[in-house]
Amino acid sequence: MKKNHVIPDPIRNLYKKPGSRVKHGMTAIFVILFIVCCFIFPVVSRANDFETTAETFYYLDNPPTTKTVHKITIKNTNPTVYLTSYSLIFSEAEIDNVNCLSNSTSVPCVRYTENERTHIKVDFNDIVAGKNAVRHLEISYQNLSLAKMEGNTTDIFLPSQAKDDNSQNTIYLNVNKKLGALIYFSQKADSVSENGNYQIFRFRGDNLPKGVWASFGNTQYYNFSLGYRLSGNPRSLALPPDTAYQKIYLESILPAPKSVAVDADGNWIATFERNVTQVKVVGQIQVFPKPRLGFSPVSPQKEPSPATNRYWSITNPKLLDIAKNLKTPQDINRYVVDLLSYDKNKINQDQILRLGANVAFLSPASAVCSEYTDLFVALAKLHNLPVAEVNGYAVNNDLDLEPTLLGKNILHAWPQYWDGATWKQVDPTWEDTGGRDYFKSFDLKHVTFVIHRTDPVYPYPPDTYQVVFGKPFGDTPAEIKTKTGVGWSIFPLGLNLEIDLTNRGRTSLENESVKVSFSETEKNIVFLPPYGTYKTSFYVSPKAMINLTQKNPTVNVAGVKHDIIGIKTQVIYIFLITFFAPIIVILGLLLFLRHK
Template sequence: MRTWIFTIVLFLFSLFFSVPRIFAVSEFTTTLRAQYTVDARGNTHVKQEIRIVNNISTIYVTQYSFDVGSTTLQNVRVIGKDGAALPTSVTTTGGNTHIALHFPDKVVGKDKERIFIIEYDHPDIAVVAGNVLEVDIPSLVKPDQFQTYSAVLQVPASFGDPVRVEPSTYIPKHTDQTYEMTFNQAYKGVHVLFGTKQIYRFQLRYHVSNPSISPGVSQVALPPDTNYQKIQYTAIQPKPDSIEKDKDGNWIATFTVGGQKEMDITAEGYATVFLEPTTQVPSGRPDKAYTQPQKYWETQDPEIQKLAKQLKTPQAIYNYVAKTLSYSYERLNQQTQSRFGAVEALKRPTEALCQEFTDTFIALARAAGIPARELNGFAYTANPRLRPLSLVADVLHAWPEYYDAEKQQWIQVDPTWGNTTGGVNFFTLLDLNHIVFAIHGVLSEKPYPAGMYKIAGKEEKDVLVQVDRGVPQDDIHVSLETDVRLPSEFGVFSQTDLLVRNLTGSAWYDIPVDIAVSQGLSLEKGTQKSIPILLPYQVEKARIIIGPSLVFTQNTGKVEASVGDTTTSYETTVGRNLLPLALGIGAVILAGAAGGVLVLKRRR
């Protein structure tokens, strides 16, 4: 997280001499009131009013300096209580801006106060992206220098009420034009999020090849729906042979590639990311595979086992990983980055990248009996130092998720960003910046996410993602075909497979199949009246079983099936006319019974 470092140079004053020395903070009472005014574009004007009160009559302040964790500050100025500019020097070094000022006058005497105001424009405090405003007010490195500290955030009222605020205690103030929040003693910084969803537009390219002389099959992982995101494809070229969902929830697209041929696959569309997990996407309760060891997730290692027994909960594991590992910007800049795994990451805690934070969380969670898995994908960031991206090629970020048995939900967390932002809580609520490309649970390395399907000589950028403000309207639209199976010679029922082809780039869930039959026909047990999931461009079957409405009859009638706004119909003949046979059998039985009666009568 961005931080402020304050330095005060103090002098001893007497009638005879002035000698500099170091004094305790208690010799002054210092108050800081910082106001952050954010406009509709995310530009932030910072105004810091600082009051320094002398607690001892012979000590006063002659200089003051502080550092801001950014090198892009603009329009820095410092004024005194009277509005006059104070001598100020501004330098940048080591990623920080250093502001130093000198006081030309002397404020001497107990309870005397010096008031001055520091103003500047800060481009990194707030980010407006699409439908979302995100604000990060920095923490104070030396909070004990300030006896009183308040941070006031003011944003346009058009952003609405915040959906995530840390710390949660603040004083709100509404006007027609602005929304204001006052935080008292917020020494650890402030994080505020406005907006419940974010929309991204993406273009992904996959490069596959078939070295065999015969046609072959290639599979790629397309970004799937999760309980945090909804995907809508506008184009997949060429069209896949099929799209299937694997155990982890990945969408696996299959393509036929000619012998000794290469194929470039392009997937374009929109991703809508939600702040809170939804229940729309069915996931099911994870089985024991999600607590088992895998490569890089060494759950049986003695140290991992020991830590898991101590930590026990997802929250404790997250806190431990975020605080124990340190993000290595130096290693990030290396050309090659090998994956450590959890055990090696704990041995080299200062060399971690996002993959190490993720692997360590998963290994500890699984060792504690908590189902956990890895997410690979894209993470939108306006400040790569605070929220770094560190995987190779175009796959930019990795983060874990764990299964909450009480909520029956997978919960995404990001200990990497929890570390690099200096403590912003990415456990309770993630954010709107993470897009999942691939899910690793059954295996720790596959399927490969978008950005890792490369061919020698085609080292180009294959992941393009940008914020958008809207997504095209999309309603379920299908085509229907029927495969009618006539009843066997002695059969009574007809069975029909209704082939439902999704013509859209979205997945649909719990889709009703409405079936109507004409008089004389009836729907039989085993008829499928809904489709649990229909993936983009996928074909699913719904079985329809028709029988006669009355026994011993044979009927021909019409069956009408509807899915969404599409309807199809067909004729079918069901049942057997068994009435003549039944009458004949009945006559024989009656004749036999009558003959028996006559015989009995003659014997009398």
């Protein structure tokens, strides 16, 4: 089953300004080859009286301003006709600083709005006549309607070009490197190059029937404040975890947890005292557009047992038969996007019932994000593919293109799957509603709160949440210095030093070394969340024990040294027991035998 997607007018949906009027579905920019013609002889002008070659340059340096330059070459093919004026016509746009040159000479041009369209008209002061005579025209201006910046991310839309058999148009998007790397293009560029501070993307104008969406950025920061209500025993909750797409920086957890551990799904489970009923968590999330390769605190080697719950267990015979041919995540994603349709009427309902995969299949027009996700997860689990539901916050620009149920205090849901190297997130809901390919590339708008791989419901996401762009924009959070709490005990023979390391920093430790001053042995912390504890032990040789009787040892964690205070006294005590106890026993035995 194939469903046609209608992509709404991007200018209307993403860049519409208050009070502006843009007709839906209108071509964003096109060139009228001639408006008024003068004739050497009284003949009727036709479109093939001229051949036009155009190059359009977009310079993106300081969003939302985009400098646009049209370089147009007009060649006469009819010796009896010449141009007296030329016009560019757009869907209504916010432009400024219009300048026009004809054959390198400044010429008058006017900008005006008519019938909800913006016109730039150039009047020529000279005559360029004769067959094959050429006029070089340059029109430049600043456009405030094409680009939009949110936090550290820049989105831009390049409008489609009108088709004309007698014109050729090439488009160049020049993006300043300071705006970050390419996150997404709705259409692949014909060529990519660099020139100084610019990344340059080249397109053929006739190859852009719907225009081009593009997004740039390296990372995004969000400040969050989350509230939890606790009950039952144990008192625990799921903190936003590190994932392949995000890094967590905790400012505060009030009250502080007793411990934090990573569960089988990758969630950070914080445990509290039994009298705690409410918890507030404040921090910052750094989001990445691509997964961090190699990040996997939880091994996906074995998929949990086949789903038996009502959300992910497929029982419909027809769906089971269809699923036989959906063996890859890409096949599954394509099927889900084509089958389901987002039900916007549910946004107005007081209660939204989660349907599950079987009901979603039978009622494809009644889907919201949970149905897209549950059907994807259920089909993947049927083939034992490592997969999970992600529940979290999504920053949306337009409820038509990127719908969420945040107004109902229901978070957005999307799937993730293991591709053999990392966890990859996809969003079939937004791919269906917005037309963007979320399987090939992701974005910087999704924030993970909880991961459901083993259970479709637990752990719960936060009860209340507030997520805003991090401030100041573009600043990296301060360098984190991890504080460690060191606990130790020494076996009676003095052969091992046991150490408990508790991460008291704001962020997790990943692949960090642990060394002690008395040994060449090095241990490795694969992953340790804030408030998490790592237990290890080091062998203490007799020579090392003698050295430890003279000074306290140190433990080096992630390049930071920490003194193990008080160890010297205990080492002396154990040293005396270890080496002098046998002598005392022998002397005691000799005295006993002598008196006997």
